[in-house]
Amino acid sequence: MSLALVTMSHSPLLKYADPPAEVADAVQDAFGAARAFVQEYDPTLVVSFAPDHYNGFFYDLMPPFCIGYRAEGVGDYGTAEGPLDVPAERAEELAQWVAERDIDVAVSRRMQIDHGAVQPLEVLFGTLTAVPTIPVFVNGVARPFVTMRRVRRLGEAIGGFLTTLRNERVLVIGSGGLSHDPPVPQWATADDTVRAMLLDGRHPTAAAREARQRRVIDTGRAFAAGTASIKDLNPEWDRALMTTLASGDLSPIDAMTPERMAEEAGNSSHEVRTWVAAFAALGAAGPYNVTYEFYRPIREYIAGFGVMTARTAP
């Protein structure tokens, strides 16, 4: 049973920043390559590993992982709003399978997902309902972080389940990263107003959402102009990680720690957990080949921007 994979950075600034045309075109070309790969594979089921940015998951109950039985996009940053087509019974079987492999996952019958999960679906399929999709939340912004080994083992367990689905062509997606340090609030440094949002900020007013987005948009402009105080992108770190993921041997990733990741690649580099889970899932079906790779550090998007496609070796 073979599997296919697309991992890609996301950026809320895709529609709100203005990089040089050559850069924007290169990203669109990379999206086109990923889209062509997916069209050719013609998946019947998608499993999407994505982080969240305090739009669906908050500190009133923050799990490291969550499998969605139902899910809807919240429509942040102009992304699609509304329900996904989640095959609920399959999602339940998946959660049971994973639980039996000693990985503790939360489940949600009302998962809310943001641009982190929605953007790849829009890029690859145009809509949120084109292909039945099981969303898997992987915490990438809210301390505490589980070990990278745990993330790899989650991916392996999910991949093991997917290889049992003989009548499906399954695409796994990983969304986020790579190195980047956008102004996502953190509990330790937040004031009372921001803490209230981090605790339980569901269904913000339009004005509150606008204010949050404005801060990220302004930071992107300043970062491109060289006047932002956020940590710089780290292309060497990004390329090294992509090389490891492509190698098929993910064991070196177990040694990565949240502290060093934040130090070397920024506070949102933890989003690469979704890539690790996705590659580990792919690897559960056997050796794989990377069929496409794109990488550019893009300050306007506040992202070490990568796209990879891969499939089980023939």
Ligand SMILES: O=C(O)CCc1cccc(O)c1O
């Ligand atoms: O908190 C937000 O609203 C989004 C922050 C953000 C910015 C650029 C790239 C990202 O991956 C990201 O997460």
Ligand SMILES: [Fe+2]
């Ligand atoms: Fe993100």
